[in-house]
Amino acid sequence: MCxxxxxxxxxxxxxxxxxxxxxxxxxxxxxxxxxGVYTDSHAGLGHxxxxxxxxxxxxxxxxNEDQTLWVTFNGEIFNYVELMDDLRQKGHRFGSRCDTExxxxxxxxxxxxxxxxxxxxxxxxxxxxxxxxxFASRDRMGVRPFFHARLGREFVFASEIKSLLRHPAAPRAxxxxxxxxxxxxxxxxxxxTIFSGIQELPPGCSMTVHDGTTRVWRYWSADFTPPAVAPxxxxxxxxxxxxxxxxxxxxxxxxxxxxxxxxxxLDSSVTAALIKRFTDAPLTTFSVGFEDAQFDETPYQREVxxxxxxxxxxxxCTSADIGGVFPEVIRHTEKPILRTAPAPLFLLSxxxxxxxxxxVITGEGxxxxxxxYDLFKEAKIRRFWAALPGSKIRPRLLKRLYPxxxxxxxxxxxxxxxxxxxxxxxxxxxLFSHIPRFDLTSKLKQFLADDVRVAVGDYDARDEVQSLLxxxxxxxxxxxxxxxxxxxxxxPGYILSSQGDRMAMAHAVEGRxxxxxxxxxxxxxxxxxxxxxxxxxEKDVLKRIATDLxxxxxxxxxxQPYRAPDATSFFGTADQPLRFNYVEDLLDTARLxxxxxxxxxxxxxxxxxxxxxxxxxxxxxxxxxxxxSTQLLVEQFIDSRRPTSGGSSTTRPLNVAEVGALAEx
Amino acid sequence: xxxxxxxxxxxxxxxxxxxxxxxxxxxxxxxxxxxxIDSTGVLELVTFVEENYPIRVEDRELTPExxxxxDNLVRFIETKLSELANQA
Numbered sequence: 001m002c003x004x005x006x007x008x009x010x011x012x013x014x015x016x017x018x019x020x021x022x023x024x025x026x027x028x029x030x031x032x033x034x035x036g037v038y039t040d041s042h043a044g045l046g047h048x049x050x051x052x053x054x055x056x057x058x059x060x061x062x063x064n065e066d067q068t069l070w071v072t073f074n075g076e077i078f079n080y081v082e083l084m085d086d087l088r089q090k091g092h093r094f095g096s097r098c099d100t101e102x103x104x105x106x107x108x109x110x111x112x113x114x115x116x117x118x119x120x121x122x123x124x125x126x127x128x129x130x131x132x133x134x135f136a137s138r139d140r141m142g143v144r145p146f147f148h149a150r151l152g153r154e155f156v157f158a159s160e161i162k163s164l165l166r167h168p169a170a171p172r173a174x175x176x177x178x179x180x181x182x183x184x185x186x187x188x189x190x191x192x193t194i195f196s197g198i199q200e201l202p203p204g205c206s207m208t209v210h211d212g213t214t215r216v217w218r219y220w221s222a223d224f225t226p227p228a229v230a231p232x233x234x235x236x237x238x239x240x241x242x243x244x245x246x247x248x249x250x251x252x253x254x255x256x257x258x259x260x261x262x263x264x265x266l267d268s269s270v271t272a273a274l275i276k277r278f279t280d281a282p283l284t285t286f287s288v289g290f291e292d293a294q295f296d297e298t299p300y301q302r303e304v305x306x307x308x309x310x311x312x313x314x315x316x317c318t319s320a321d322i323g324g325v326f327p328e329v330i331r332h333t334e335k336p337i338l339r340t341a342p343a344p345l346f347l348l349s350x351x352x353x354x355x356x357x358x359x360v361i362t363g364e365g366x367x368x369x370x371x372x373y374d375l376f377k378e379a380k381i382r383r384f385w386a387a388l389p390g391s392k393i394r395p396r397l398l399k400r401l402y403p404x405x406x407x408x409x410x411x412x413x414x415x416x417x418x419x420x421x422x423x424x425x426x427x428x429x430x431l432f433s434h435i436p437r438f439d440l441t442s443k444l445k446q447f448l449a450d451d452v453r454v455a456v457g458d459y460d461a462r463d464e465v466q467s468l469l470x471x472x473x474x475x476x477x478x479x480x481x482x483x484x485x486x487x488x489x490x491x492p493g494y495i496l497s498s499q500g501d502r503m504a505m506a507h508a509v510e511g512r513x514x515x516x517x518x519x520x521x522x523x524x525x526x527x528x529x530x531x532x533x534x535x536x537x538e539k540d541v542l543k544r545i546a547t548d549l550x551x552x553x554x555x556x557x558x559x560q561p562y563r564a565p566d567a568t569s570f571f572g573t574a575d576q577p578l579r580f581n582y583v584e585d586l587l588d589t590a591r592l593x594x595x596x597x598x599x600x601x602x603x604x605x606x607x608x609x610x611x612x613x614x615x616x617x618x619x620x621x622x623x624x625x626x627x628x629s630t631q632l633l634v635e636q637f638i639d640s641r642r643p644t645s646g647g648s649s650t651t652r653p654l655n656v657a658e659v660g661a662l663a664e665x
Numbered sequence: 666x667x668x669x670x671x672x673x674x675x676x677x678x679x680x681x682x683x684x685x686x687x688x689x690x691x692x693x694x695x696x697x698x699x700x701x702i703d704s705t706g707v708l709e710l711v712t713f714v715e716e717n718y719p720i721r722v723e724d725r726e727l728t729p730e731x732x733x734x735x736d737n738l739v740r741f742i743e744t745k746l747s748e749l750a751n752q753a
Contacts (some may be wrong), residue, residue, distance in 0.1 A: 064751045210693060398747055405704075407704050407705045407708055408704050411707065411727070412724060412727035412728060414723075414727065414728040414729060414730075415704070415707050415727060415728070415729065418697050418729050418733075419697070419703070439700065440703060443700055443703075446682075446683060447683060475688055515745075599683075602683035603683075605679055605680075606683055609679075609680060614680070614709070616705055616708075616709070617703055617704075617705030617706060617709070618703060618704050619705075620703065620705075623683075
């Protein structure tokens with residue numbers, strides 16, 4: 001796990017090695033164990049390394065035997081052992097026992113289709129010196145990041161946007177349409193990013209850069225087409241268990257210590273339990289606890305840790321902790337966020353790093369893949385109700401959904417019905433499941449400045465989501481449709497990035513996710529929907545196979561979403577007010593006016609409401625966090641021409657070792 | 666404009682509309698249809714009413730008929746106040 005960066009120069013006039021090194025300094029936090037660059041007349045590849053596999057031999061950029069191919073790689077190819085055996089039989093000779101080298105030989109053997117053979121999480125670029133061609137790829141689910149930009153006669157890429165912004169020709173401006181997307185979907189729709197002119201390679205896609213031309217194509221996409229003969233529940237249980245066991249086994253491949261996150265819920269308990277079955281080595285588990293009881297899951301975390309006899313470590317997170325680290329969190333997310341939930345994970349990865357652990361296995365992805373989210377149940381109830389709109393009983397099921405939301409529980413039947421009422425025009429919408437979330441989030445756009453609204457015009461992010469749906473989408477089961485939308489947008493755009501890679505890698509920690517092994521994903525996609533969501537019982541198949549893995553109390557407890565305090569992290573409560581200078585500065589009316597993105601008067605009212613301790617609703621909280629994080633982004637990346645890493649505690653001088661010849665090969 | 670109506674308009678404007686032009690909200694505009702309040706908003710509204718007028722909103726009264734427009738709210742509050750006066 002590492003950080004990558006690179007430059008391709010169309011003219012062959014050489015690349016600026018100093019610039020490449022500066023780009024690496026920006027992502028130094030991703031790879032504290034070493035660094036390297038390769039340059040020739042047409043291209044430069046850079047790499048900062050977090051050594052995990054073949055600690056002694058895996059230096060990058062790495063070349064093939066005749067030095068015609070060079071690769072810079074962030075991530076893991078978990079099935080590299082098996083691929084190495086296959087490739088050896090086909091005549092390839094390996095100089096290391098590193099998964100990086102497998103990419104080179106697989107590319108030699110299979111060309112751009114090589115990624116179809118990979119089981120892993122990757123972002124890499126292979127430079128073909130002879131053909132002057134760059135081939136880059138990103139893993140199926142979007143675990144590892146890859147950003148790029150065309151700047152004049154140069155194509156530049158990197159693990160993080162801050163590297164690209166080091167290029168003197170990089171534009172520094174907020175993309176207005178991206179704001180519309182973010183304040184509708186919680187994330188942008190790749191290739192668009194919040195920064196004008198900077199693009200993201202979408203998950204499941206590869207690209208080439210050759211002769212000044214960029215080509216991007218999709219090599220994988222989730223397919224929910226059911227098999228001709230539906231499996232029985234026993235077959236689903238058996239198949240899922242076998243795959244999960246193997247997915248976990250592969251993810252334990254590491255030459256350094258592997259730990260695990262424990263949330264207290266079912267998914268991470270299952271992955272931690274599976275790890276324990278493979279290893280006698282003491283397992284260290286890590287958890288976030290909250291001072292505020294409504295977010296805290298400490299008792300469940302302890303229960304699982306005691307049962308599994310792990311060395312358990314946790315942090316106790318307060319509102320003030322979140323407010324304190326929030327600017328650093330946004331420097332890493334490089335994207336506005338609508339919840340503070342990434343911040344505690346930033347603090348947690350710091351603990352992991354301090355404990356000397358570089359790799360953590362987590363339960364991430366299970367809710368998307370196996371139908372765990374309340375949103376899936378909500379959609380099911382809304383459909384059930386829409387089939388008999390006059391029913392007074394059907395909408396009452398909605399109250400069963402959100403036991404942890406007191407505001408919703410307090411609603412009268414009349415209001416409950418009013419809120420979740422299915423409009424006639426929504427009934428046939430392909431976005432049916434997500435309409436309430438998208439509608440609620442869209443309300444945040446009322447805070448956008450008039451100029452931004454004019455720039456956005458008639459554009460609606462929901463229309464773009466709809467236009468990108470696969471051809472078969474309409475034929476899929478409604479749960480599968482909802483799962484597809486969730487796995488395509490929120491999962492890579494927020495869960496795996498803002499809350500995932502970026503928070504973990506801020507402290508050089510690599511996350512690994514057995515539930516997102518593509519074999520698990522593909523198997524679950526073809527499972528009958530009732531095996532995932534049986535009635536209103538989520539992840540039924542997983543609960544069934546978890547009987548001997550996790551405590552009964554964890555298996556049976558209602559799902560609790562991972563949340564953290566939002567507005568109170570910045571303003572405290574009426575009894576215990578908090579004050580942060582950066583919050584005052586960035587939400588100041590004059591500052592907002594100058595920034596031109598939000599309406600100062602509207603934000604002022606929102607802030608006053610927060611100061612009075614009256615900011616309690618979901619929408620208001622999302623608005624506050626969204627506006628504050630956008631303002632932080634603008635301050636750190638656009639207003640400031642300074643290197644973004646300046647002042648960060650995680651940055652240290654980079655000692656760049658050149659591994660490639662400067663002369664053309 | 667009646668005092669109650671004015672107070673309600675101000676509250677709705679400051680707490681739910683934020684930057685929206687409050688003058689564009691008519692007294693008959695539905696808060697639900699306009700997406701002006703969410704589930705928390707209903708509770709905020711009820712809290713405001715209970716804190717500013719000597720009335721209690723019963724569970725059975727938590728309906729859009731009573732609370733979903735400025736007009737409905739004014740009517741609801743006036744009815745409750747007059748009930749109170751009659752009892753006194």
